[in-house]
Amino acid sequence: MKNIIFLAPPAAGKGTLSEMLVEKFGYGHISTVDLLREEVAKKSELGLEAEGLMKAVKYVTDELIIKLIEIRIVEPDCENCYILDGFPRTKVQADKYDELLSKLNKDLGIVIYIEIDKDMAMKRACSRITCPKCGRIYNKYSEEMKPKVDNMCDDCNVSLTSRSDDSEETFAKRFDEYIEKTMPLYDYYKNKGVLKTIKASKSKYETFEDALKVLEQ
Ligand code: AMP
Numbered sequence: 461m462k463n464i465i466f467l468a469p470p471a472a473g474k475g476t477l478s479e480m481l482v483e484k485f486g487y488g489h490i491s492t493v494d495l496l497r498e499e500v501a502k503k504s505e506l507g508l509e510a511e512g513l514m515k516a517v518k519y520v521t522d523e524l525i526i527k528l529i530e531i532r533i534v535e536p537d538c539e540n541c542y543i544l545d546g547f548p549r550t551k552v553q554a555d556k557y558d559e560l561l562s563k564l565n566k567d568l569g570i571v572i573y574i575e576i577d578k579d580m581a582m583k584r585a586c587s588r589i590t591c592p593k594c595g596r597i598y599n600k601y602s603e604e605m606k607p608k609v610d611n612m613c614d615d616c617n618v619s620l621t622s623r624s625d626d627s628e629e630t631f632a633k634r635f636d637e638y639i640e641k642t643m644p645l646y647d648y649y650k651n652k653g654v655l656k657t658i659k660a661s662k663s664k665y666e667t668f669e670d671a672l673k674v675l676e677q
Contacts, residue, residue, distance in 0.1 A: 461485060461541040462675065463569030465548070467645055470634045471585035472574040472660045473667060475597050476605075478545045480668050488538035492546030494595065495528045496520065517633045519641060522552040530560060541569070549642045554649075571649040572671060576660035578635055585631045589620040604663055 464487070466474040475491065482489045496514060499507030506527065510520045529547055532538070548554040561568055576584075587601045591613035598613075598620055599605035608614050649655040656674035658667060 461487070463541050463544070463567060464675075465544045465569070465571045465649075466546075466574065467571050467642070467649065467655075468574035468660070469576060469578075469581050469638045469642075470631065471581040471588065472576040473584075473664065474545050474574065475595075476664055477574070477668060477671055478543045479596070480664070481543060481671065485541075488535070488540070488542035490529065490532050490538065490542055490544050490547065492525060492528070492549075495532060496525075499528070517630045517637075519549060519637060522550055522556070525549075525553060526556045526560075529557070533560070534564070548645065549638075551644055551648065554645055568652070568654055570675065571645075571655045572674060573646060573649075573655055573657045574660050574667075575657055578632075580661065581635060582628060582631050585623075586628060589622055591616055591618060592621050593618050604665070 464481070466478065468474050478487075478489050478491065481487055496507075496510045500511045500514070501507070506524055509524055513520045525547060529544075533542070548557050558568070583601075584599065587599050589598045589600055589607075589611065590596065591598075593616040594613065596613060596615065597605070598607045600611075607620060611620050612618070613620055646655065656677070658670040658674060660667060662670070
């Protein structure tokens with residue numbers, strides 16, 4: 461097993477693919493948005509700092525996210541292998557992560573780039589609904605990702621909610637920020653020889669199969 465970094469625009473399917481890989485292989489799952497939401501809910505110093513930026517649909521500072529990653533990455537479930545879902549997102553974060561890996565004597569593993577165009581990502585984001593309890597992601601317009609009962613989580617039996625940053629306007633902002641700040645990491649990891657590309661334009665099972673293939677290479 462290799463550590464995985466998902467490099468992908470919002471709504472490309474990082475969260476769904478992470479869930480599927482965690483279930484099959486038992487990876488540790490490091491989701492930066494979940495880490496940030498926990499801090500916001502705790503009203504910690506980092507949470508208070510993050511909240512305003514998240515509401516303004518801006519990236520939180522590199523320092524803040526790196527602090528959270530440094531703590532999370534040494535937790536027992538990440539001792540073997542883990543998935544980074546939402547990190548690194550800037551060149552500063554990627555450099556800091558390289559330093560952290562050398563310090564901890566860990567391997568970078570593989571970077572999986574999920575290719576999706578803006579229109580499709582927008583369509584997906586605007587129809588995405590999530591379980592507020594377990595975080596499972598559903599999509600009301602996709603046969604394979606619909607909940608069994610309208611608007612209810614299959615597992616928790618609670619009502620599903622839409623993310624406030626999944627409206628068309630905020631989604632466009634998130635996508636543009638991704639292109640400006642995160643897309644440069646594509647070349648960075650390509651030049652290191654660790655980047656593999658899969659396409660998001662398939663069913664989640666086909667995308668999962670593609671991810672398994674690149675993990676086997
Ligand atoms: P996501 O759902 O993964 O797009 O993350 C939602 C929000 O969390 C982003 O719009 C940022 O405000 C914040 N965020 C998550 N990961 C990072 C990161 N690595 N660097 C900066 N901000 C982040």
